[in-house]
Amino acid sequence: MRILVLGGGGREHAIVTSLVASEHAPEVFCSPGNGGTAALATNVSITDADPAYIAEWVEVNKIDLVVIGPEAPLVVGTADMLAFDGVPVFGPKAAGAHIEGSKAFAKDLMERHAIPTGGYRVIYSEDEAAAYLSEAGAPIVVKADGLAAGKGVTVATSTEEALNAARAALDGYFGPAGETVVIEEFLEGPECSLLAFTDGETVLPMLAAQDHKRAFDGDEGPNTGGMGVYAPVPVVDKAQMAQMVAILEKTVAALHSENIPYSGVLYGGFILTADGPKVLEYNARFGDPETQVLLPLLKTDLLDVVLATAQGRLHEIELEWREDVAVSVVLASDGYPGSYTTGKVITGIEEASKIDGVTVYHAGTQLRPDGTLVTSGGRVLNVTAIAPTFAEARERAYRAVECVSFEGMQYRTDIGLRALMAAGEG
Numbered sequence: 440m441r442i443l444v445l446g447g448g449g450r451e452h453a454i455v456t457s458l459v460a461s462e463h464a465p466e467v468f469c470s471p472g473n474g475g476t477a478a479l480a481t482n483v484s485i486t487d488a489d490p491a492y493i494a495e496w497v498e499v500n501k502i503d504l505v506v507i508g509p510e511a512p513l514v515v516g517t518a519d520m521l522a523f524d525g526v527p528v529f530g531p532k533a534a535g536a537h538i539e540g541s542k543a544f545a546k547d548l549m550e551r552h553a554i555p556t557g558g559y560r561v562i563y564s565e566d567e568a569a570a571y572l573s574e575a576g577a578p579i580v581v582k583a584d585g586l587a588a589g590k591g592v593t594v595a596t597s598t599e600e601a602l603n604a605a606r607a608a609l610d611g612y613f614g615p616a617g618e619t620v621v622i623e624e625f626l627e628g629p630e631c632s633l634l635a636f637t638d639g640e641t642v643l644p645m646l647a648a649q650d651h652k653r654a655f656d657g658d659e660g661p662n663t664g665g666m667g668v669y670a671p672v673p674v675v676d677k678a679q680m681a682q683m684v685a686i687l688e689k690t691v692a693a694l695h696s697e698n699i700p701y702s703g704v705l706y707g708g709f710i711l712t713a714d715g716p717k718v719l720e721y722n723a724r725f726g727d728p729e730t731q732v733l734l735p736l737l738k739t740d741l742l743d744v745v746l747a748t749a750q751g752r753l754h755e756i757e758l759e760w761r762e763d764v765a766v767s768v769v770l771a772s773d774g775y776p777g778s779y780t781t782g783k784v785i786t787g788i789e790e791a792s793k794i795d796g797v798t799v800y801h802a803g804t805q806l807r808p809d810g811t812l813v814t815s816g817g818r819v820l821n822v823t824a825i826a827p828t829f830a831e832a833r834e835r836a837y838r839a840v841e842c843v844s845f846e847g848m849q850y851r852t853d854i855g856l857r858a859l860m861a862a863g864e865g
């Protein structure tokens with residue numbers, strides 16, 4: 440079987456790693472891939488903005504399955520184009536990916552189907568924003584409706600700050616993504632991601648995971664794409680897990696009832712409020728860095744799961760998970776999430792990978808023709824460790840981090856600490 444994986448981050452390196460380990464021994468291509476996928480798959484360069492070009496490449500290269508990692512190719516209809524050509528594809532079509540591509544669509548869907556989420560208003564002008572804010576007060580959250588590379592969210596502590604954020608978005612700061620703005624209730628409680636495989640009928644939840652969005656220890660500093668993650672999440676009890684699963688099932692059923700078949704991963708970003716889990720947002724894909732802890736814990740052959748999902752026979756699959764826990768630490772370039780420089784030589788990955796339970800996933804790395812591995816992005820590496828306890832997983836992960844070096848390397852030192860305390864290991 441010949442598989443094409445679209446994307447080039449740590450998530451895609453984790454996907455490629457699991458696919459290559461499949462007992463079906465597929466041949467894997469990755470576009471654009473990174474320095475890590477280069478060692479396992481053939482990196483190719485196909486523009487992910489053009490579904491027609493991807494479909495043509497897939498046909499010419501006799502690809503049997505396409506796995507779409509990031510949201511951008513999903514929202515522009517890559518899965519639609521491939522499905523039209525009869526190619527099995529893992530990832531929703533554009534109508535389903537709209538659940539991530541438009542926050543207003545997601546909120547309206549939840550309202551129509553009584554899915555628990557915070558109160559909100561969809562805003563098209565500054566006057567509407569001012570009127571709603573005077574009614575709703577602060578703290579409050581302002582979001583650009585469309586995809587804004589994770590930068591379109593402002594948690595405002597005053598209505599003035601919220602109005603400024605709404606005005607900036609409406610004035611074009613995020614381009615077309617901010618032409619519509621969603622202002623929503625600030626929900627209080629721990630954040631938790633629950634991802635599920637679904638073929639539009641069957642919904643198979645993964646383990647709960649917890650991302651660390653802020654740049655610095657203690658959840659200080661600016662928001663990032665994620666600086667580390669762990670799974671499972673000890674603060675999630677059985678009742679909360681069941682409620683989150685029920686919400687994901689209800690969401691898939693809601694889409695189905697509106698003639699939107701949804702297939703791939705449905706990612707629920709939840710806040711565990713005092714009134715139960717509420718949806719903060721949906722993503723239409725695997726999370727990054729959540730995938731870098733979920734896939735190492737998955738015992739079931741990933742290729743069987745993605746193929747069954749793509750072919751609408753997910754009911755045949757039962758997911759099996761290791762008893763272990765996983766912690767992943769993101770190593771980032773100096774200055775990230777602001778501006779940073781690239782091209783820094785990376786050393787020590789081989790030594791880090793020798794530590795029991797450790798896998799180093801590449802995100803922003805590039806293998807130069809002379810064999811030198813250099814940084815090529817903000818988030819550079821994800822050092823994942825699995826172990827029976829969070830204390831051991833953290834010890835392994837941070838011992839591995841000590842082995843790795845590149846100029847300006849920055850990382851959080853508290854990834855998994857909350858889990859360790861909540862699990863009673865502290």
Ligand code: GLY
Binds near residue numbers: 665729
């Ligand atoms: N971990 C956040 C995301 O994947 O969007």
